[in-house]
């Protein structure tokens with residue numbers, strides 16, 4: 001990692017916000033943008049506002065970019081195709097659009113947590129990968145990890161970093177970061193294609209039942225892809241759509257009515273009194289998901305002790321350090 005890190009530092013580019021020649025604006029401090037980071041002007045402006053890094057790489061090699069504080073519309077319009085998903089009796093009406101304010105900027109990991117990083121935390125973790133990805137498995141997303149273990153991993157990452165803490169994203173943080181300022185079904189626009197993300201790309205979006213599945217382009221490879229195999233979203237985040245579902249911190253419940261600030265979901269398991277297992281949120285769809293499930297607003301919920309799935313992983317967030 002040392003060579004990579006030194007190379008990364010050597011390639012650091014400097015971006016200067018604020019135009020000194022403009023006169024009325026104070027020339028801001030330089031904001032360093034690592035060569036690996038693809039960030040938008042609003043992210044650079046937020047970093048400048050806080051005198052904070054717009055992107056950082058921790059000692060474990062995990063990379064994060066700054067996400068601005070903002071108000072956005074969480075959920076989807078009733079006209080959005082595929083909104084009810086393929087299981088309308090279970091999934092309907094849980095994407096009610098509402099205004100959500102995230103009051104403080106935060107960092108999001110640019111890719112799903114990888115096998116390579118997770119192995120430093122839990123070398124005994126048993127996961128199954130087919131032989132054809134053996135050579136690159138360390139760069140695949142970690143999966144088959146239950147919710148509590150994902151959270152423990154986040155806490156452990158914090159013990160390896162004297163300056164920052166880490167945790168799972170809230171569901172609102174996840175959707176906001178996924179949208180990256182967009183209001184379309186996907187951060188890439190109105191639809192998605194096999195060139196954009198890892199998912200069940202035999203099916204098109206919007207779904208048309210009168211059309212047969214698309215022909216396979218070569219043999220089906222029913223597995224994860226190496227992280228960052230596709231272009232990132234406008235805020236430099238990779239695989240927010242597809243590859244593996246991503247655990248969020250929240251319990252699942254339908255959105256409460258009205259606007260919200262820094263929502264964290266129900267404080268306790270809302271299903272406990274009904275003698276049903278609680279459900280934690282997962283987002284973004286996985287390599288085996290239909291395209292409707294990759295939409296920015298799509299909500300899926302899993303029992304938090306589910307650890308056997310090869311298409312459920314996670315990525316971490318890190319709060320902006322207090323000054």
Ligand SMILES: [Ca+2]
Pocket residue numbers: 112239240241242243244245246284285
């Ligand atoms: Ca993903």
